Amino acid sequence: MSETGSSFSATQSYTLAIDGMGGDGGPEVVVAGLAIAADRHPSARILLIGDEKRLQALLAQHPRAAAICTVRPAGSAISMEMKPTAALRVRDSSLRLSMDAVANGEAMGVVSAGNSGAMLALAKIVIKTLPGISRPAMAAISPTTKGDVVMLDLGANVACDWRNLVEFAVMGEAFAKAVLGLPAPTIGLLNVGSEELKGDERLRQAAEVLRGSPLARQFHGFVEGHDITAGTTDVVVTDGFTGNVALKTGEGALKMAFTLLRQVFSSGLLGRIGYLLVRPGLERMKEWLDPRRYNGAVFVGLNGVVVKSHGGTDAEGFASAVDVAIDMVTHDFNAGIRDQLSRMGSLTASRFSNEKEPTQAVSAS
CATH class of the missing domain: 3.40.718.10 (Isopropylmalate Dehydrogenase)
Known part of the structure; x- marks a missing residue:
């Protein structure tokens, strides 16, 4: 589903925002992992962000994932080699837009298999730390x-x-x-x-x-x-x-x-x-x-749930990272x-x- 074609509104409250372009396996692993996660969490609502055409084609192959996902297009992706300072300047990346969704209250958490340093830097700048926490x-x-x-x-x-x-x-x-x-x-x-x-x-x-x-x-x-x-x-x-x-x-x-x-x-x-x-x-x-x-390391101490999946994981591993994020959201x-x-x-x-x-x-x- 895309935002223009789905039944969800632009103000829909999503369980998680997912960086669809992160990790060594790219969108193929992410969408396959979301298909597994959909069986475990059928009531979840996922905002999947990345290359819209590529993600829509993959969701057509995974109807279980398509049932819980809404696609939002992103203009670019953060590479695994990009320095955190450079990643901060890319405002239309799938990772940045995922963080923005949490910061805006549109989603309760974010999961990415992408660049760890960029993810931490963006989380600190965009989502920010909880009051009373000096560092995540x-x-x-x-x-x-x-x-x-x-x-x-x-x-x-x-x-x-x-x-x-x-x-x-x-x-x-x-x-x-x-x-x-x-x-x-x-x-x-x-x-x-x-x-x-x-x-x-x-x-x-x-x-x-x-x-x-x-x-x-x-x-x-x-x-x-x-x-x-x-x-x-x-x-x-x-x-x-x-x-x-x-x-x-x-x-x-x-x-x-x-x-x-x-x-x-x-x-x-x-x-x-x-x-x-x-x-x-x-x-x-x-x-x-x-x-x-x-799989699923968590940056704790932030104004939202931020879960880092291992970049080299497979679909089962990515689904485990989604499990961790949903557990944290569910238990506040x-x-x-x-x-x-x-x-x-x-x-x-x-x-x-x-x-x-x-x-x-x-x-x-």
Whole structure:
């Protein structure tokens, strides 16, 4: 459907605005993913933005997606290589128009598989941060031996102070409630040890504030790297540099493990027989650790839901990113952040004075 030919008006309130041109797979993956999402969320209303002719042709091949989508034309697309400063100047891109739809209140959230750095820059300029949040953070879900864990920041802010870490804890707690359905998620600060005296001053200050805050009962204290996959806490809070390194190290370890398993099971007759015996368990493990299941990192702390799909994902992975966005919209994720910030305001306000915020560095990973 196009805006001129659909039953939806130009003032229609959309569940999500979707950047139809982002990602390595382009519109083909986006529309195929929306077809999967349509089965899971038939009442959703999607504003799909991009090359109108190309998107309409793809929707004709995916009637399930067409049933929930309205197409809005965009004059250009942001490439994966474009610098964020350049992307800010392109006002007719599919990514910019998606952000505009959220900023104008036309849509409640945006999903894109496009350029991460451009997406963060546009979100901060167009959608802006929530009152009381100094910086947005990138949050995502990862698997653990006990279930799932929310990690943030994963690369949006390389340098952070104690205030940022406290804000990340508030946002991570709201994220875990909305997406994981946890009534009182536990929170840990990633450190070089679990003892109270470990780590630098910013970590100790953040821990002190959290221990005296309304989140005190949920605050576990310091956690170490192995606690992430052990599921020691439901939320792990860290700066963007450390979080990104931890994320990429975990991804690399999983790839190595599967590579070694393939080598073992293909090494000879006994290996192949062993594979046949354990194959059902391996298939279950592969499904559990499937990165598509965890696709959809979220820029939290903004005046709207902003979800970043992995650029190289397939249709199933893109549908998972849409799932995350709809969960956050449905559970009014930002209302939880605003409520918690108002409860914590008096505890942190006095500490903010006379403190200089560290210089921000943005990762485009």
